[in-house]
Amino acid sequence: EAGVAQSPRYKIIEKRQSVAFWCNPISGHATLYWYQQILGQGPKLLIQFQNNGVVDDSQLPKDRFSAERLKGVDSTLKIQPAKLEDSAVYLCASSEGQGISYTEAFFGQGTRLTVV
Amino acid sequence: AQSVTQLDSHVSVSEGTPVLLRCNYSSSYSPSLFWYVQHPNKGLQLLLKYTSAATLVKGINGFEAEFKKSETSFHLTKPSAHMSDAAEYFCVVTLIKAAGNKLTFGGGTRVLVKP
Structure with missing residues (x-):
């Protein structure tokens, strides 16, 4: 079974520039998550999709971050303009979990963003 | 609301000795609990x-965890640490929702294994 694919793996940009990350979840998984993991901290949920609808974006800084999930499959996360504090690893995960207990989320390897 | 507290940010053990990573949770509902590395x-x-089939859960690489509802804990253990166990470990509580399960992470415990 193919895992969650993310690209790019690494990205270095200057502050105020824009950047986009891409995620391809496991086939058939209805739920897709984007997490931000700052060095030394646990992952923090940015946005959660169920198919192509947003179910939780309460912690997404909407003035600079945006995300979409095309046709309920692939997803992109964009930051515009980037700030220094956006330096982090951005993790994408997917899950079957549509009201199903004990079903885990599968994570991609993440995109490490450095803003200079 | 739900939350997870990992009681140790760093744990250092010698190779071949037991490992204990502590996790306490808070959840309004019966939780689903996970450990990730x-x-x-x-x-x-x-x-x-x-x-929920058994309170003692066995995982990969010799790890196991015990669910204790009365203590709201889900501590992770391994009888004998290996050098390859050096990593960061996250305890996760999941809220089951029809609109998609919500995962909440603890802050993580970094494990150092000394030879």
């Missing part, structure tokens, strides 16, 4: 999950 520059990998 993250090796440097790698993605998060599931170690084990609590399925």
